[in-house]
Amino acid sequence: MAGKVGSSSRPLRVAIVGAGPSGFYAAGALLQQKEIHVSIDIFDRLPTPYGLVRYGVAPDHQKIKSVTKVYERTVRDSRVRYFGNVGLGEEISRDELKSHYDQIIYATGASADKQLDIPGEELAGSFSATEFVAWYNGHPDFTDRDFDLSVESVAIVGVGNVAMDVTRILAKSIDELAQTDIADYALEKLRASRVKHIHVVARRGPAQAKFTNPEIKELGELSEADVIINPSDLVLDPASIASLESDRTAVRNLETMQALAERGATGKPRQIHFHFLRSPVELCGDDAVKSMRMEVNELHPTDTGYIACDGVGRFETLDVGLVFRSIGYRSLPIPGVPFYDKWGIIPNEKGRVTATHKGEVVPGEYVVGWAKRGPTGVIGTNKPDAVETVAAMLEDVNRLEPVSDEKATAQAIVALLQARGADYFTFEDWLKLEAIEDERGKAEGRPRVKFTSEADMLAAVREEIG
């Protein structure tokens, strides 16, 4: 035996699956603690690191993306290695990770979307916001999506920050978008866009909107789009008024919406229309969406304090050629890893994976981020979330079943990947790719011009080396 697990001669070996914010915060928390020695390998299915920061954060929100500097510092630590282009269930299995690492952290996020479960949802022209966001951000799995932007009217269902991102991207001018790192093909497609009316549809009222203050304010500052809100929609019911006492975000959102409602149309070429208290009940059309039928709702407070909505049996139709449902994300199951389908997460107890919801703990397996708690919170929310999981991991070190000495080496996993012919991407490879993207961006006055195919990413870096 090489030494006690967590000693300098036998560091605790940890695999982190997923190189997004939650994975990096987990690595950061493991590096920061002083109790034990660690050795961390971070895997990602894609060659590129940073997950949601690269493929989820809106291209016109570059400041948020600077958080990657923190992640870069983490991975530059000598105790950390990066293996991109290595997918769990593809290049490596869960059992192989289990035999090479004392502990595994799943940081796989929530890449699938929730469904409305209404007739017509399968029609052409009906998409999830997830697909649209991944497409305009150049995610290699989504480059082939075809959004018909020759239509004049589009509906976005849901009023969270993702809905606001999608609204802005559809409403912004090409000059505004051309300064961002939006995928080149998306910029070209949006250049030809004929979208004039963007309908944002909320099932509850304006006091229950999930977007945050900066996001609604930003809509009011667009150069080419007016926001249209019916002032009478902002007259609140008693339960909503009472809820404002403990909700500063809602109060400020309402102030901004009030100002926007008063301003109304100013003659800009595009209009963003807010529809509150409306639930889609059917997408209509022969083979492609032509309209969306909605039921009018009313609000009623429940015993828990939650303000719910119910249909009142009155219906309206909105003529739209594209519908984006922006109603939340779900994790995808990973082969061999427990999954709680009802919530779309990996079941867990404070980050310890459990075999079933509220079931037995699975030793040595942990979860962080959206795969742990569901798709809520901003990027920074993942930091305390990761700290909680890492605390559980440290508590468990003394009772874990260590992997064999032979497999507990830094070289063992490299040998396995090489034997398998896996073309893995190191962090140095990523830095080279990033430098090429930055250089291409400089030439066009943009933060970067992204590679959007895995084959091109690998070729660009391999050619550079060769």
Ligand code: NAP
């Ligand atoms: P979200 O904030 O949870 O919003 C989801 C929206 O969908 C809500 O308005 C919700 O309404 C609605 N909805 C859910 N089920 C529905 C249904 N069956 N029919 C109609 N409407 C339905 O989720 P998100 O926008 O996907 O964002 C996910 C997380 O990422 C959030 O925490 C968000 O703040 C964060 N994010 C932050 C930024 C940023 O900081 N700029 C950008 C993007 C995302 P109800 O309230 O009635 O359920």
